[in-house]
Amino acid sequence: MPTPSPFAFEPNTAPIPANERAARIADPGFGRVFTDHMALIRWNEAKGWHDAKITARTALTVDPATAVLHYAQEIFEGLKAYRHDDGSVALFRPYDNARRFRDSARRMAMAELPEELFVGSIEALVKADADWFPAIDGGSLYLRPFMIASEVFLGVKPAAEYLYMVLASSAGSYWKGGVRPISLWVSHDYSRAAPGGTGAAKCGGNYATSLVAQSEAIRRGCDQVVFLDATERRWIEELGGMNIFFVFDDGSIQTPALTGTILPGITRDSILTLARDAGLTVREEPYSIDAWRADAASGRLVESFACGTAAVVTPIGAVNGPDYAFTIGTGGTGQTTQRFLDQLGAIQRGRASDRHGWIHPVA
Structure with missing residues (x-):
């Protein structure tokens, strides 16, 4: 009420x-x-x-x-x-x-x-x-x-x-022209957050420190930056303002675990809940940039997407680094990504049943 x-x-x-x-x-x-x-x-x-x-x-x-x-x-x-x-x-x-x-x-x-x-x-x-x-x-x-x-x-x-x-x-739409697969730049020089820092807090400083890396991504012809962990510069954490998911050829999905350096996204949690409802295997585990590259090349990884309140669900089509580049799946919007986008949108707009009590009426 x-x-x-x-x-x-x-x-x-x-x-x-x-x-x-x-x-x-x-x-x-x-x-x-x-x-x-x-x-x-x-x-x-x-x-x-x-x-x-x-x-x-x-x-x-x-x-x-x-x-x-x-x-x-x-x-x-x-x-x-x-x-x-x-x-x-x-x-x-x-x-x-x-x-x-x-x-x-x-x-x-x-x-x-x-x-x-x-x-x-x-x-x-x-x-x-x-x-x-x-x-x-x-x-x-x-x-x-x-x-x-x-x-x-x-x-x-x-x-x-x-x-x-x-x-x-x-x-209206967060992305000019509507939802489309975006390209990412992997920052090997800058970190978003470190253990013991403010990564799990939604404070302006986290976003301010991401802007130099985001500017680099734009200069490199990419839409967004994705950060690695501050300690080993190996593990994928999140984008400048969105959480990230990986979808595999066996139907399972994975997202980095919340260890204090990643913002606990509400859209992230909603997707995990919907995935478990659907009987999908869900892993909240570390995922390395090396594994991302190898799995994309072998075909084991079929989709990646980012999520957050503003953009909801955004497909990731291509990933670029200092000396590498790879395409995820076909480079388009995958079936699982589209499914979560449609499912969340339907619940938010009252067009699908709200099994979890997420909708809060105002008037």
Whole structure:
């Protein structure tokens, strides 16, 4: 059931006119079209969480000494709201995002937001900006909850004040032109995360450090970068912003185990659950770059795909390294990859049975 909202509503006094909104959401792409409102909650040591509201989306005014600008205490999440065929609106596994948000906050020594407040903030924002759902095929509202250290203080310590916000963005396909097989560059020079680091937390620093490798991938003519482990530079971990799977000729699937250096993706977990439901053999085990190359060459590996909230499921067609290149299967979208893409999409949009209680109705 939807969570009762404790959020005060301060409507935007200058919302985007309906005709301009319609033009913006006709082909919104991803991450560039934002709605009229945002959610906001403040925290400090004296009051705890307070001043929860839905208010006009506007620019932030921050002091140059605001802690996040100097020590990068920041975390975020990403999830989507979907309009179903009957006109209702639902979220997909929001409490899993809420738990991961708390885990990230704990790792970054930040205040932990209660799960009910996290989900309630998203529900309230989606209700306020329901007119921003794009009617296009595959359209959704992408939600970006995030939290920053807002204390004005120059000192290396956990902040005493935090600001939590949620943005909503009208979204179409993550990939320009729709889902297609992507090419990867294997980074042998840069690592995404190391044991004992922040790899399992969804913090901005993980993504900032991936950008130099992602830029290299683009220069090499590839779509995305894939990282190896920081210790041996041998074991495949994840892409710059997505988990990765491997599909073999015996029908089994494999994905790297969660050892603390890999983000525990909610889409990743959903795919593992659906695979086990289907009776597939599932392995969460290390997989080396040497094995990836050899299995692709022999035909044992028939598919690879990446997954995450924004792109859902993305086929991987080709892999490139400093002195090698190989194609996975036919280089196209494999049957298992397509099956997971279709199955997840059908559940998220209310067109298939929800056996696991993943769908959370909003309105």
